[in-house]
Amino acid sequence: MTEEKQVGREVRKLVINVGPQHPSTHGPMDLIVTVEGETIVDVDVVLGYIHRGIEKLCELRNYFQIPTYLNRLCYVSGMFWEYGFVKAVEEIMDAKVPERGEWLRVIACELTRIASHLIWFSAFTADVGLMTLFPWGLRDRDRIIDLLEMMSGQRMTFGYFRVGGVRYDLPTNFDVYAEKAINYVEKHLEEYEKVIYNNPVFLARTVDICPVPASKAIDLGWTGPMLRASGVKRDLRRDEPYAAYEFLDFEIPVGKKGDTYDRVYVRLEEIKQSINIVRQALKRIPSGPYQTRSLLYPPPGIGYGWVEDSRGECGYMVVSDGTPKPYRVKIRSPAYIHVMSIPNVIKGSKIADLYAILGSFDPCLGEIDR
Amino acid sequence: MIDSIITYLKSNPLLADSLRVVVAMVFALIFMLLNALIFIYVERKVWARTMQRMGPTYVGKWGILQLIADFVKVLNKEIIIPAKANRFAFLAMPVFITAVSLLLIIVMPYDYVVAYTLLIFQPIFPAISILKYAVVSSYFQYGVLLIFVILSFNPIFILLTGWISNNKYSIVGGFRAAAQLLSFEVPFLLSVAAVVVLTGSLNLYEIVEKQKSMWLIFLAPLTFILFLITAIAEAERTPFDIPDAESEIIAGWNTEYSASPFLLLIMGMYVRAFVSATLLAIFFFGGWLGPTLPGFLAPMSGPLWLMIKTYFFMFLYILIRAAFPRYRIDQLLSLSWTKLLPLSVANLLIVIAVKYYLMSMGLMS
Numbered sequence A: 001m002t003e004e005k006q007v008g009r010e011v012r013k014l015v016i017n018v019g020p021q022h023p024s025t026h027g028p029m030d031l032i033v034t035v036e037g038e039t040i041v042d043v044d045v046v047l048g049y050i051h052r053g054i055e056k057l058c059e060l061r062n063y064f065q066i067p068t069y070l071n072r073l074c075y076v077s078g079m080f081w082e083y084g085f086v087k088a089v090e091e092i093m094d095a096k097v098p099e100r101g102e103w104l105r106v107i108a109c110e111l112t113r114i115a116s117h118l119i120w121f122s123a124f125t126a127d128v129g130l131m132t133l134f135p136w137g138l139r140d141r142d143r144i145i146d147l148l149e150m151m152s153g154q155r156m157t158f159g160y161f162r163v164g165g166v167r168y169d170l171p172t173n174f175d176v177y178a179e180k181a182i183n184y185v186e187k188h189l190e191e192y193e194k195v196i197y198n199n200p201v202f203l204a205r206t207v208d209i210c211p212v213p214a215s216k217a218i219d220l221g222w223t224g225p226m227l228r229a230s231g232v233k234r235d236l237r238r239d240e241p242y243a244a245y246e247f248l249d250f251e252i253p254v255g256k257k258g259d260t261y262d263r264v265y266v267r268l269e270e271i272k273q274s275i276n277i278v279r280q281a282l283k284r285i286p287s288g289p290y291q292t293r294s295l296l297y298p299p300p301g302i303g304y305g306w307v308e309d310s311r312g313e314c315g316y317m318v319v320s321d322g323t324p325k326p327y328r329v330k331i332r333s334p335a336y337i338h339v340m341s342i343p344n345v346i347k348g349s350k351i352a353d354l355y356a357i358l359g360s361f362d363p364c365l366g367e368i369d370r
Numbered sequence B: 001m002i003d004s005i006i007t008y009l010k011s012n013p014l015l016a017d018s019l020r021v022v023v024a025m026v027f028a029l030i031f032m033l034l035n036a037l038i039f040i041y042v043e044r045k046v047w048a049r050t051m052q053r054m055g056p057t058y059v060g061k062w063g064i065l066q067l068i069a070d071f072v073k074v075l076n077k078e079i080i081i082p083a084k085a086n087r088f089a090f091l092a093m094p095v096f097i098t099a100v101s102l103l104l105i106i107v108m109p110y111d112y113v114v115a116y117t118l119l120i121f122q123p124i125f126p127a128i129s130i131l132k133y134a135v136v137s138s139y140f141q142y143g144v145l146l147i148f149v150i151l152s153f154n155p156i157f158i159l160l161t162g163w164i165s166n167n168k169y170s171i172v173g174g175f176r177a178a179a180q181l182l183s184f185e186v187p188f189l190l191s192v193a194a195v196v197v198l199t200g201s202l203n204l205y206e207i208v209e210k211q212k213s214m215w216l217i218f219l220a221p222l223t224f225i226l227f228l229i230t231a232i233a234e235a236e237r238t239p240f241d242i243p244d245a246e247s248e249i250i251a252g253w254n255t256e257y258s259a260s261p262f263l264l265l266i267m268g269m270y271v272r273a274f275v276s277a278t279l280l281a282i283f284f285f286g287g288w289l290g291p292t293l294p295g296f297l298a299p300m301s302g303p304l305w306l307m308i309k310t311y312f313f314m315f316l317y318i319l320i321r322a323a324f325p326r327y328r329i330d331q332l333l334s335l336s337w338t339k340l341l342p343l344s345v346a347n348l349l350i351v352i353a354v355k356y357y358l359m360s361m362g363l364m365s
Helices: A054-060 A066-070 A078-093 A099-127 A133-152 A174-197 A200-206 A214-219 A224-229 A260-284 A334-340 A351-360 A365-369 B002-011 B013-050 B066-076 B087-106 B110-121 B126-138 B143-151 B154-165 B168-199 B204-210 B221-234 B259-284 B298-323 B329-361
Strands: A002-005 A010-018 A030-036 A039-046 A301-308 A313-320 A328-332
Touching: A010 B168, A030 A351, A039 A351, A054 A066, A054 A328, A066 A078, A078 A099, A078 A301, A078 A313, A099 A133, A099 A174, A099 A260, A099 A351, A133 A174, A174 A200, A174 A260, A200 A260, A200 A351, A214 A224, A224 A260, A224 A334, A260 A351, A334 A365, B002 B013, B013 B066, B013 B087, B013 B110, B013 B259, B013 B298, B066 B259, B087 B143, B087 B154, B087 B259, B110 B298, B143 B168, B143 B204, B143 B259, B154 B168, B168 B204, B168 B221, B168 B259, B168 B329, B204 B259, B221 B259, B221 B298, B221 B329, B259 B298
Parallel strands: none
Antiparallel strands: A002 A010, A010 A030, A030 A039, A301 A313, A313 A328
């Protein structure tokens, strides 16, 4: 406890250490919060508790081994992190991916996005004290995870992407199972909306809490749902289409004020859009090969691969020196940028809202600490 | 033999009174603790079902024995006392809190419930009829007043508990709890005052008897809603469970407690919740009034009705807990001072007007 004297009145500032072990941080992160009464005056973010040196590990492994490490960056959205790396390597090699491979990538990514947003939704509702919805989100996510298991053989750490395509083709009757699971999730999405949008207490906890205007969100380098919640219509899937996204028809939901409510709204709408995309993709997926033979390792060069992750834009810069192992791999984590900007946006909020705000940022400590 | 005992006790009123109180209190204590356990079990089960889980299933049939298992497990844990805390005070506070919560059994008509339920064994054990003389202990003329005197001890003890733990989360939780309980006390008391005005009595038994023609819920629905909201807040249950908002301040004022002291604190909280559910049944739903239940003797159906109504409200508490997130502390306080307080004052005036009208019509004495 520190005490400071100001001219005119005495202000007692209390320093609360939230984390690294705290029931409601989304992983081992430390927030050193200075409060004046119930109002937050300063936050210091301390990260690095689960730093595993994945960037360095990538320099010591060959190109086939690396994606296995990368899906551990964020195990709730592993597909994106494999994809970003694979995309960067393909750029160096100028490799062609067969059409069916691109569509399979879309299906894998969108299913992962649904699963990731659902687990985020669970955690967020628990953050505002609505414990009932926590198992609901996990229940629905489990159905999506089953689909991903059918596709890749793994439930969370997939190892599905490879340079020049994907590792496996779809199993037989996948579209029947997928339609069933997606309908299941879609039906429950309506329930979620009923429970939260008509709930006066939920609205009191989210509307006008920590609003971030569009200009500030751009200045802070936000991407993904966070930026879209502030009203900026930016989505890599539309702006710089990769895989098969240019053939697909989907909308980009945006918020109005950039408050916590908008961040909830945008993500729930994105689940709907992802469901829509998976439906279209399953209908229109062409037949043919799903992977090509490629070189074992790329020629010397630099490649940058970025994809629209469930949290924002995840990027990889891969420097190849012509050996079987990359010279350098640099990871751009969207969640890191969001979490590090907490001190810039949170001042003046109430301490009780800290977790609702932090939860709405969707931090994933795996990708933040790398 | 019973007759001779009764005649002897009648000649010694002091001895008779103290015996009554002891017998009644023992029964009520066992009853209350049993019901607190049942409440926890029902809550875990019902809440689990709303979450699409099964709840406890393994220990005993339908997991009935799970709470016993948990109880034994918690007792086995180490009692951790923080280095900075005052050792004696730290261990004394849970005892005080539970004792004060259990004091409510003096007033609540649980001994009546137990004694009259046990009367079904009268054909087998004639001696049991002596229990009838034990029930009067809770027949206090100023019972309602006493309940709120006892309940108003809570903020002080909770604040002290948080303070003694000497932990930032506990202190914040303790002050929040005190602020919340104090600010809800005013509308709480005002809505009770409306009940007292309508029935013209401070005695729980008389309040119930006055509802023979009409339950108060139909006469004063607004009072009921106010009382329900404030009773939930006084019992520190969701959406007003800010004192132990686990996502913000770990477990609030009881963060540092473990093992049996923690058990005592939790038990005190559930006892308060159970008492407030019973009060709702007594004040607004006619307590033990109701038609004789099929298959039960007339004296037994009264207590059963009271329990049915109490459990109905406990069920309501659980569903409210399942459906709502948690208010923020400043939103909660502004809800209390800017909405509930004016409403309850207005409600009291309305109730006085209604009572005056009914009296002038000769419908009520």
